[in-house]
Amino acid sequence: MSDTMKAFKDPFVINNPIAVQVLGICSALAVTTQIKPAFTMAVAVTAVMGLSNLTVSLLRKQIPNKIRIIIELTIISTLVILVDQILKAYAYDISRQLSVFVGLIITNCIVMGRAEAYALHNPPIPALMDGIGNGLGYGVILVIVAFFRELFGVGKLLGKEILTSSPDAWGYKHSGLMVVPTGAFVIISLIVWVHHNYTKKFED
Amino acid sequence: MLELALKAIFIENMIFALFLGMCSYLAVSKKVDTSVGMGCAVWFVTTVTCPASWLVSNYFLKPGEQNLIGQLFNKPDLDLTFLTFVSYIALIAAMVQFLEMFIEKISAKLYGSLGVFLPLIAVNCAILGGSLMMNDKGFTFPEAAMFGFSGGFGWLMAIVVFAAIREKMQYSNVPKGMRGLGIAFLTCGLMAMAFMGFMGIKFPEKKAEASENPVAIVEAVEVETVDVKAVEVKATEDSVEVKAAEIKVDAPVQGDK
Numbered sequence: 001m002s003d004t005m006k007a008f009k010d011p012f013v014i015n016n017p018i019a020v021q022v023l024g025i026c027s028a029l030a031v032t033t034q035i036k037p038a039f040t041m042a043v044a045v046t047a048v049m050g051l052s053n054l055t056v057s058l059l060r061k062q063i064p065n066k067i068r069i070i071i072e073l074t075i076i077s078t079l080v081i082l083v084d085q086i087l088k089a090y091a092y093d094i095s096r097q098l099s100v101f102v103g104l105i106i107t108n109c110i111v112m113g114r115a116e117a118y119a120l121h122n123p124p125i126p127a128l129m130d131g132i133g134n135g136l137g138y139g140v141i142l143v144i145v146a147f148f149r150e151l152f153g154v155g156k157l158l159g160k161e162i163l164t165s166s167p168d169a170w171g172y173k174h175s176g177l178m179v180v181p182t183g184a185f186v187i188i189s190l191i192v193w194v195h196h197n198y199t200k201k202f203e204d
Numbered sequence: 205m206l207e208l209a210l211k212a213i214f215i216e217n218m219i220f221a222l223f224l225g226m227c228s229y230l231a232v233s234k235k236v237d238t239s240v241g242m243g244c245a246v247w248f249v250t251t252v253t254c255p256a257s258w259l260v261s262n263y264f265l266k267p268g269e270q271n272l273i274g275q276l277f278n279k280p281d282l283d284l285t286f287l288t289f290v291s292y293i294a295l296i297a298a299m300v301q302f303l304e305m306f307i308e309k310i311s312a313k314l315y316g317s318l319g320v321f322l323p324l325i326a327v328n329c330a331i332l333g334g335s336l337m338m339n340d341k342g343f344t345f346p347e348a349a350m351f352g353f354s355g356g357f358g359w360l361m362a363i364v365v366f367a368a369i370r371e372k373m374q375y376s377n378v379p380k381g382m383r384g385l386g387i388a389f390l391t392c393g394l395m396a397m398a399f400m401g402f403m404g405i406k407f408p409e410k411k412a413e414a415s416e417n418p419v420a421i422v423e424a425v426e427v428e429t430v431d432v433k434a435v436e437v438k439a440t441e442d443s444v445e446v447k448a449a450e451i452k453v454d455a456p457v458q459g460d461k
Contacts, residue, residue, distance in 0.1 A: 026224055073293055073326075104224075104332060107329040181223065182394075184223075185390065188389050196386065
């Protein structure tokens with residue numbers, strides 16, 4: 001049981017997919033201008049990861065080693081098609097906003113990476129927990145980045161106005177920098193800085 | 205066409221504006237040599253896969269007359285677009301495998317420099333992202349080919365420049381926690397900011413053919429320049445309706461006006 005818990009808990013801080021494993025950066029940067037799409041993306045990735053890890057782990061003894069990558073890709077893309085169709089049916093606006101990035105969950109390296117590194121060698125239940133844990137660990141970073149970008153970029157949180165831009169009254173003005181790609185890069189780099197200082201693991 | 209190419213290389217650069225292929229971008233950019241290899245491989249593959257996936261999407265997936273599967277079963281409205289992801293990824297994986305074998309046959313030298321990167325590329329989001337992006341924008345075939353070519357080139361340029369900066373950065377004194385990943389992101393951010401400068405490039409707008417509007421009816425004379433501050437443009441099958449604040453037509457008078 002402790003193995004399962006460890007698989008679930010590690011990805012949050014100690015082995016965070018974005019800050020430590022450097023996986024799945026593309027979508028973390030692209031969908032984080034607002035909290036809502038970031039949250040949707042996090043849920044979508046968590047669902048895909050949990051299920052793909054479970055499936056790969058169930059099939060791990062049947063999958064021939066030589067063609068394992070194409071099999072994993074097929075499993076993942078089938079799951080992503082499901083997620084994409086569900087999003088199109090129930091949350092069309094958000095699915096438009098996420099545009100190609102729903103499809104890009106297929107090549108999101110976390111999903112493949114965890115299937116390769118964990119699910120292929122471990123029983124289904126820990127694999128499932130590992131998938132969900134990694135999905136959530138990734139989602140936490142996504143939501144943090146989106147929080148700062150939405151709050152300082154347009155002064156809103158979940159579409160509600162929090163900070164009003166009033167250059168005359170108290171000199172506060174929304175920063176356009178947060179909305180453009182640069183803002184995403186800078187915020188992630190700051191998160192990595194805080195994270196590395198917290199875990200005391202430094203790269204040379 | 206040139207406009208599309210410039211847009212794909214500079215304004216909508218795959219890395220700095222669309223964040224495609226970030227993982228391999230960060231992982232393989234520690235040395236200029238390897239980054240050139242990786243960049244060329246990506247360039248090569250997008251050039252091939254973008255038009256190829258256009259063909260797949262138009263002749264196998266989208267509903268309509270041209271759909272070959274629809275023709276086979278005599279169902280012209282067969283819509284297989286929900287299979288887009290799985291068919292693209294299969295196409296890309298197959299293409300990459302094929303390219304690898306092809307390069308190995310024709311040039312051992314090229315294989316030596318690109319070969320190691322090719323398997324990595326099947327799961328690089330720049331490739332799939334490029335194809336999906338192309339799908340989203342509704343390009344024609346030549347446009348899709350151009351988009352693949354120039355998008356890949358933009359990626360190559362971005363990774364080589366970044367690798368050169370990272371090589372230099374080894375000698376600088378970076379705060380402990382920022383070393384490695386943190387400073388890489390920050391550099392990317394600064395480069396993205398530099399690339400934002402390209403957003404200012406304005407391409408000449410396609411001139412609207414204003415042949416009829418409620419204020420004045422302009423006969424089809426040889427018009428030299430039309431200067432329109434358009435408020436609203438509505439186009440139907442045979443006419444263009446322009447609600448404009450100001451229209452200046454500069455034309456040589458031919459006979460009665």
